[in-house]
Amino acid sequence: MLRFANSRTLAALTSVLALAGCGKSGTPKGKVEVKQYIVVSAVDCADNTGLPFETCIDLLQTAIGAHDKAATTYPKIETCEKAEGADRCERIGEKSYRARLTAFQLTMSDKPTAVPLYAGKAATAGFRTSSNVEISADADTFIFTKSAADAAHLHISKKKS
Numbered sequence: 001m002l003r004f005a006n007s008r009t010l011a012a013l014t015s016v017l018a019l020a021g022c023g024k025s026g027t028p029k030g031k032v033e034v035k036q037y038i039v040v041s042a043v044d045c046a047d048n049t050g051l052p053f054e055t056c057i058d059l060l061q062t063a064i065g066a067h068d069k070a071a072t073t074y075p076k077i078e079t080c081e082k083a084e085g086a087d088r089c090e091r092i093g094e095k096s097y098r099a100r101l102t103a104f105q106l107t108m109s110d111k112p113t114a115v116p117l118y119a120g121k122a123a124t125a126g127f128r129t130s131s132n133v134e135i136s137a138d139a140d141t142f143i144f145t146k147s148a149a150d151a152a153h154l155h156i157s158k159k160k161s
Contacts, residue, residue: 036141037106038117038127038148048145049106059114063104067116070130071098088119103127103148105135125152 039045045056073096074080080089080097090100103117105127117127117135125137127148137144137152144152 035108035143037108038103038135038142038144038152039106040103040145040147040151044145044147045104045106048143049108051106051108051112055112059106059112060104063114063116064101067101067130071101071116073098085119085121103151105129105142120152125149127152 035049037045037049039048039056042053042056042060045051045060046053049056051059072083073092074083074089075095075097077089077091077097080099081087084099088100089097091097099118101116102119104114105117107113107115115129117129120126120128120134120136121132122128122134122136124134126139127135129135135142137149
């Protein structure tokens with residue numbers, strides 16, 4: 001049987017082992033770090049998120065389905081552009097218009113999700129959700145791909161002209 005030379009050695013070893021579990025570990029065991037990406041296409045998704053292209057297609061199709069079901073519609077292009085902004089509407093059906101889908105917000109968790117995004121209404125580059133929550137291109141909580149950042153800035157420059 002191994003015996004420690006003195007109680008100080010035992011105390012030191014106990015302290016080292018106890019402290020080994022302390023400190024910041026980043027993500028708690030069993031939990032996945034949630035990242036949020038802003039992308040403009042399935043290729044942009046696959047190139048920047050680490051998800052397979054087929055998964056990106058499935059996620060974006062789901063977001064497009066949500067856009068098809070929930071986007072506000074307007075009876076005239078003028079009404080749509082008054083609410084959404086010039087060149088930000090698309091025609092659906094014979095006499096109906098809605099905001100043009102411009103990007104997607106991907107939430108990377110155990111089960112990734114995607115929601116449709118529209119051109120922002122704020123004076124800064126970014127997008128907005130269907131519930132009008134603005135997502136600024138310089139927000140720290142989102143990872144904008146280069147394509148998404150370019151698109152966000154394009155919308156703001158169109159608004160100024």
